[in-house]
Amino acid sequence: MRAIQITEFGGPEVLNVAEVPEPVAGPGQLLIEVSRAGVNYADTHQAEDSYLSSPELPLVPGGEAVGRTSDGRRVVALLGSGGYAEKAVAAEAMAWDVPDGIDDVTALGMILQGATAWVLLRRSTHLEPGESVVVHAAAGGVGSLAVQLAKAWGAGRVIATASTKEKRDLALELGADAAVDTAEPDLKSALIEANRGRRVDVVLEMTGGTVTDQSLRALAPFGRLAFYGMASRQAPSPVQPAGLMAHSTTIAGMWLAQVFQLPGDVMGTALRELFGLAADGRLRVVAGGEYGLTEARRAHEDLRARRTTGKLVLDPSR
Incomplete structure (x- = not known):
């Protein structure tokens, strides 16, 4: 499958499209066919190895994705990495069903x-x-x-x-x-x-x-x-x-x-309220731009240069 793969740490120039093996879901995991992947400022730190946790190389970046599971569920998920790809694996506990009427950009904007x-x-x-x-x-x-x-x-x-x-x-x-x-x-x-x-x-x-x-x-x-x-x-x-x-x-x-170390379902509580406010028209995610997988470098360049507003997403189909 196609994915963005990092083989050395650095700026946007280290984001390269590559053919990589499809991920395999293990026990307690879901395989997601990614329709959109979220782009976040934390991803730029991950690429240059300046974030709170240091990743191992080679790395497929991307901490969030929305798409369909093999049984047809539409979910949005938080990932340690792997979102910038056609398919991604998420822990079941880190994936939430997306209500009807909530589009991909809104789902991704809410989860992180x-x-x-x-x-x-x-x-x-x-x-x-x-x-x-x-x-x-x-x-x-x-x-x-x-x-x-x-x-x-x-x-x-x-x-x-x-x-x-x-x-x-x-x-x-x-x-x-x-x-x-x-x-x-x-x-x-x-x-x-x-x-x-x-x-x-x-x-x-x-x-x-x-x-x-x-x-x-x-x-x-x-x-x-x-x-x-x-x-x-x-x-x-x-x-x-x-x-x-x-x-x-x-x-x-x-x-x-x-947040996941706190007692209770804090994340689930937050998402239920956020999706409810969005459904009522009281909260909207500002669509900041959609990039193809081949444009991941430009997405990071735009983000780092503060040329963007709102939520940025990658479309892995192009």
Whole structure:
């Protein structure tokens, strides 16, 4: 079968189309004929071996796929790897049936990015009605859904940040109350001004560097920042515990893989709510672009250059 195979770590140039053996499902696994594979920023880290876990080579990347099982079920699944291919194997416990009326892009948008936004707001920051929320990279896959969820769950004011006017306009269309240019030299003051002169309660942050530093300085007492990525590849300044105590600040890290160690079916709960909101028209996945398997390099280039909005997918049939 055709797949993207990585034989050395690096940038988009290491993504090559190859003929590889079809995967075989073992006990407790499902073989999925992939109709679409999701493309995520984490995939770019996986390709260059800069993510939280180090993969082995050769590697077929891709952490999510939607398609049909051999018995005709339509499922969306989280994968350790293997999504950028015509067929993929998933653990049964990591695959969920897709309700009627939910298209491929929506299904893929919910399973990782939607669930990430859900966990960030529900579990990492414990958003309360009336609180202000800053969503960085608000036109991206996680950000565009986090803006909508925060509004649906009663946030008092949602402040989006993005790098271009087009992306900021999209965030406003999705329900943000204000939009700020991430490149503002005094981002802290810009966030406070966007919150009508008040410090902010919650920040969802995946950029790193000075964006994280200035976001922390914009937090109100008992404010919470949830850190779930470092797209700039720049580490924030070190944080001193005494500084956290002085302002009653909470910093949370979030990696979705850890959700499966929690008691109860957290992921199933999240997806049921997300699919329900989508079916009711209260939550939409922004389609960010579809690429053929042969265009995987371009997908990663566009993602890393921040030329994209919303959910990116690969079509393994072309």
